[in-house]
Amino acid sequence: AQSVTQLGSHVSVSEGALVLLRCNYSSSVPPYLFWYVQYPNQGLQLLLKYTTGATLVKGINGFEAEFKKSETSFHLTKPSAHMSDAAEYFCAVTQGAAGNKLTFGGGTRVLVKP
C-alpha cells in the first residue's frame, strides 16, 4: 500500500520569499515520487520526479525537491516565489518503475502576495 500526505492545504507566501511545500509518503517498496502543478482551469503538469540516484532533484520553473528516505519525505522548495507560482501543487507516489497506480496527496494551494 502507498499513501501521500501533504501538510497544509493552503500556503501563503510573499513574492520573493521561500516556497516550502511538505510531502510525506508511505510505500512498502522503494518509491518513485513526483510533484505536479495545476494552474487554474488546466490539467496537471509535471514539475519534477525522483526515481533513483541523486536525492536532490531539480525541476522546471526553479523548483527542486529532496528525497529523504529516513524521513519518508519529498518536500518541494523554491528560493524565491513569483506571482506566476500561484497554483495548486500535488505530491504523488508510485511503487517503482512498474507501478501502475499513481497515488496523489490532497494538494497544497499556493497564494503569492505582492
Added chain:
Amino acid sequence: DSGVTQTPKHLITATGQRVTLRCSPRSGDLSVYWYQQSLDQGLQFLIQYYNGEERAKGNILERFSAQQFPDLHSELNLSSLELGDSALYFCASSDSLGQGGNSPLHFGNGTRLTVT
C-alpha cells in the same frame, strides 16, 4: 500544451442521466488513465487502459465504465448520475504500461461535470 485532448470541457446534466467523456491521448502514447478530482475526495485514480486492454482499476464505481478504442482514444461512461458525481474528470496518457518514473503522465485539461 500536453497533447492530451479532452471533450467536452463542460457538461451539465441531470441526476439519473448518462454521459460520455472522451479523451485523445498524446501521439504515440499507449496508456490512458482516468482520474476524478473533487473537493472532498481529491484526485482519485479510476482506471487505466493500455493498448486497448484494461490494466488497472482504482476507485471506479460500478456505474462507471471505460474503454479504449483501436485508435487509442478512450471514453469514460458515467451512468445513473448522482449529485456526488459532480467533479472534474481528467484523462492522462503515457507511453508505457506503468505510471513509473521513466514515463510520467501527461494530463488533459479535464471535463467539468455538473450534475443537477
